[in-house]
Amino acid sequence: METDIVSNIMNIRQRMAAAAERSGRNPADIQLMAVSKTVPPERIREALDAGITWFGENYVQEAREKIPVIGQNASWHMIGHLQTNKVKYVVHLFHWIHSVDRLELAKELDKRAAQNQRTLKVLIEVNVSGEASKNGMEPSQVLEFVRQTSVLPNLSVQGLMTMPPYSDNPEDARPFFIALCRLRDEIASENIPGVQMKELSMGMTDDFEVAIEEGATIIRVGRAIFGERHYQ
Numbered sequence: 159m160e161t162d163i164v165s166n167i168m169n170i171r172q173r174m175a176a177a178a179e180r181s182g183r184n185p186a187d188i189q190l191m192a193v194s195k196t197v198p199p200e201r202i203r204e205a206l207d208a209g210i211t212w213f214g215e216n217y218v219q220e221a222r223e224k225i226p227v228i229g230q231n232a233s234w235h236m237i238g239h240l241q242t243n244k245v246k247y248v249v250h251l252f253h254w255i256h257s258v259d260r261l262e263l264a265k266e267l268d269k270r271a272a273q274n275q276r277t278l279k280v281l282i283e284v285n286v287s288g289e290a291s292k293n294g295m296e297p298s299q300v301l302e303f304v305r306q307t308s309v310l311p312n313l314s315v316q317g318l319m320t321m322p323p324y325s326d327n328p329e330d331a332r333p334f335f336i337a338l339c340r341l342r343d344e345i346a347s348e349n350i351p352g353v354q355m356k357e358l359s360m361g362m363t364d365d366f367e368v369a370i371e372e373g374a375t376i377i378r379v380g381r382a383i384f385g386e387r388h389y390q
């Protein structure tokens with residue numbers, strides 16, 4: 159049976175609202191992003207028709223093929239690891255980059271954004287678990303990195319992103335979400351000019367409710383919307 163995207167989205171919105179209520183938060187403060195890697199444009203359009211406006215993609219080549227087909231009515235978010243030499247191909251396609259984790263990448267994004275006369279919203283990807291296989295910056299380096307990024311005129315720092323280690327128990331992710339939230343608050347208290355330290359991009363299909371309880375403002379949900387992914 160084909161996945162029913164409309165009812166999946168309704169179900170997720172109910173679970174988001176319940177998680178927000180449990181933690182005394184306003185559901186309107188949490189953005190649902192649909193992660194559409196491997197999902198063909200016609201399925202993405204179904205999600206658009208069902209009211210989703212934020213989409214996340216991981217792979218440069220796939221994004222270059224799909225985003226122009228759907229167009230810029232949606233807000234496009236790069237959530238995958240981004241090689242510096244690929245920035246020139248994607249900077250005009252995305253509105254936000256969630257995976258900024260090194261100065262070389264930030265500088266290239268700033269340069270290419272300037273050439274395209276646009277400002278990119280960026281999140282700093284943090285490796286809160288310290289797991290060697292994960293992308294992202296060490297927590298102790300993030301404050302200094304935010305200061306360095308804050309002076310790049312065509313980037314606008316909005317907050318932090320993380321991806322905890324894989325586990326089949328969503329509770330295992332909670333300490334990492336708590337850690338990211340604390341780090342965001344610490345950096346926000348520095349009041350760095352030009353920096354908005356408001357957003358926390360955390361939580362996916364298996365753990366978005368825990369992430370909302372711990373302060374997520376953007377959740378990135380793929381399989382719960384589109385069904386299992388089919389890689390080619």
Ligand SMILES: *Cc1c(COP(=O)(O)O)cnc(C)c1O
Pocket residue numbers: 193195216237238321362363364378379380381382
């Ligand atoms: C694929 C991916 C997601 C979505 O994962 P699901 O488990 O399908 O919800 C979220 N964030 C990142 C960075 C991803 O690569």
